[in-house]
Amino acid sequence: MNILIIGMGYVGTTTGVVFAEWGHRVTGLDIDPAKVEALQKGKLYFYEPGLEELLRKHVKEQNIRFTTDTRGAIQSNDLFFICVGTPSRSDGKADLSYIKQAASDIGKYMNGYKIIVTKSTVPVTTTEKVAKWIRLSCSHPHPFDVASNPEFLREGSALYDSLNPDRVVIGSSSERASQVLSKLYQSVKCPVVFTTTRTAEMIKYASNSFLATKISYMNEVAKLCDQLGVNVKDVARGMGLDPRIGPHFLHAGIGYGGSCFPKDVKALIQTGNEYGQPLTILQKVADVNDNQPQYMVECIRERLTSLKGKKLVVLGIAFKPDTDDLRETRSFQVIHQLLLGGAEVNVHDPVAVIPKTYANQGVTQCQDVESAAKGADGIVICTDWPQYKDLNWQAIQQEMRSSNLFDGRNMLDGAKMREIGFYYHGIGYR
Numbered sequence: 001m002n003i004l005i006i007g008m009g010y011v012g013t014t015t016g017v018v019f020a021e022w023g024h025r026v027t028g029l030d031i032d033p034a035k036v037e038a039l040q041k042g043k044l045y046f047y048e049p050g051l052e053e054l055l056r057k058h059v060k061e062q063n064i065r066f067t068t069d070t071r072g073a074i075q076s077n078d079l080f081f082i083c084v085g086t087p088s089r090s091d092g093k094a095d096l097s098y099i100k101q102a103a104s105d106i107g108k109y110m111n112g113y114k115i116i117v118t119k120s121t122v123p124v125t126t127t128e129k130v131a132k133w134i135r136l137s138c139s140h141p142h143p144f145d146v147a148s149n150p151e152f153l154r155e156g157s158a159l160y161d162s163l164n165p166d167r168v169v170i171g172s173s174s175e176r177a178s179q180v181l182s183k184l185y186q187s188v189k190c191p192v193v194f195t196t197t198r199t200a201e202m203i204k205y206a207s208n209s210f211l212a213t214k215i216s217y218m219n220e221v222a223k224l225c226d227q228l229g230v231n232v233k234d235v236a237r238g239m240g241l242d243p244r245i246g247p248h249f250l251h252a253g254i255g256y257g258g259s260c261f262p263k264d265v266k267a268l269i270q271t272g273n274e275y276g277q278p279l280t281i282l283q284k285v286a287d288v289n290d291n292q293p294q295y296m297v298e299c300i301r302e303r304l305t306s307l308k309g310k311k312l313v314v315l316g317i318a319f320k321p322d323t324d325d326l327r328e329t330r331s332f333q334v335i336h337q338l339l340l341g342g343a344e345v346n347v348h349d350p351v352a353v354i355p356k357t358y359a360n361q362g363v364t365q366c367q368d369v370e371s372a373a374k375g376a377d378g379i380v381i382c383t384d385w386p387q388y389k390d391l392n393w394q395a396i397q398q399e400m401r402s403s404n405l406f407d408g409r410n411m412l413d414g415a416k417m418r419e420i421g422f423y424y425h426g427i428g429y430r
């Protein structure tokens with residue numbers, strides 16, 4: 001198939017490379033010439049394990065190409081995936097202007113039958129709007145069908161998730177579009193859900209919001225565990241053995257970040273309000289998440305009496321391991337609060353780089369944890385990069401002025417850290 005991917009973000013780039021891997025001819029369209037130029041040279045502009053190698057292979061074999069030529073890309077392809085961003089507006093609603101632009105361009109330049117699929121996470125009814133926007137911008141009407149095919153990949157394991165999905169959701173009222181999409185996914189071994197565009201869109205939002213709910217629920221339970229001297233990791237393990245609950249996303253910490261959960265939870269809350277069916281649970285999910293970094297900082301303040309003049313080391317600034325993505329990262333909330341309290345802050349991340357705004361406020365990024373910890377009063381783990389488990393904690397402890405370890409991701413063995421000589425405080429876990 002000749003497939004056009006519109007929007008070369010995380011989802012668009014990964015999807016394009018995977019479709020090329022499945023033997024299709026893929027064109028990646030983006031308005032940013034720098035992004036297109038980099039991708040055409042086989043270079044990723046973000047960090048995602050394994051993806052660059054596969055991108056390079058398919059660029060070299062000419063299975064995938066990248067362009068800024070909207071008209072040419074639309075006219076030379078038949079199956080389109082809209083993967084542009086849908087950022088949060090100030091009122092929490094998803095900003096659909098990039099989607100509308102893509103739909104209008106398709107309408108303006110289309111030259112025959114096309115199938116247009118929304119892959120971006122879009123509020124329920126958006127795919128219907130896409131059809132309307134295409135129709136409105138068509139000067140010479142051509143037949144077309146729309147479909148919704150939400151993406152469930154996780155950053156950090158985007159390639160694996162796309163090659164091995166646990167389900168494929170195809171929402172369309174068109175038999176022809178559904179057939180084309182089921183053929184596209186014929187090589188993957190997982191259930192395929194055929195449904196309406198609205199249901200497909202809802203599945204995506206309800207899934208992300210449910211996962212966010214699990215996290216916030218465990219974070220509230222963890223805070224109660226702190227009061228009761230109960231270990232939340234054991235609680236999560238005991239709960240997760242019940243197959244009705246499952247072991248995933250029960251990991252307490254300083255909350256969820258990234259480009260998806262915070263934005264999608266807010267957007268679903270807005271949809272509920274718009275349709276007169278408020279999602280009260282989800283509002284609490286968002287509130288709990290907003291307060292988690294503050295909770296960690298309060299634990300630090302309690303231990304150190306005051307933050308003023310204290311030197312603290314933040315380990316991990318990416319919103320999760322195996323990515324350099326800083327969107328909605330909880331680390332910034334922690335750093336912000338520490339700076340407000342008058343602390344001096346050093347940060348370390350294996351991949352992500354601290355933005356200039358923080359560097360201008362005196363935050364120093366260190367190349368290794370040992371040097372970052374020299375003379376420090378405490379270490380705060382904000383991202384659970386697995387390599388932090390294997391640090392020489394004994395040597396680090398000896399470098400510190402005062403050996404306090406605050407584990408915002410509950411990733412280390414508390415008892416072991418205490419044995420080394422640390423005061424150790426996780427979230428609902430000591």
Ligand code: UGA
Nearest residue numbers: 151152153154155215249250251255256257258260319320
């Ligand atoms: C999430 C979903 O997991 C994907 O299925 C979905 O496709 C994607 O959003 C999207 O909508 O595009 P992602 O944002 O990459 O994927 O990251 P997750 O692995 O879900 O983690 C999100 C946040 O939750 C991270 O900050 C992570 O540290 C936190 N988290 C996760 C917890 O605090 N506790 C947990 O138990 C799990």
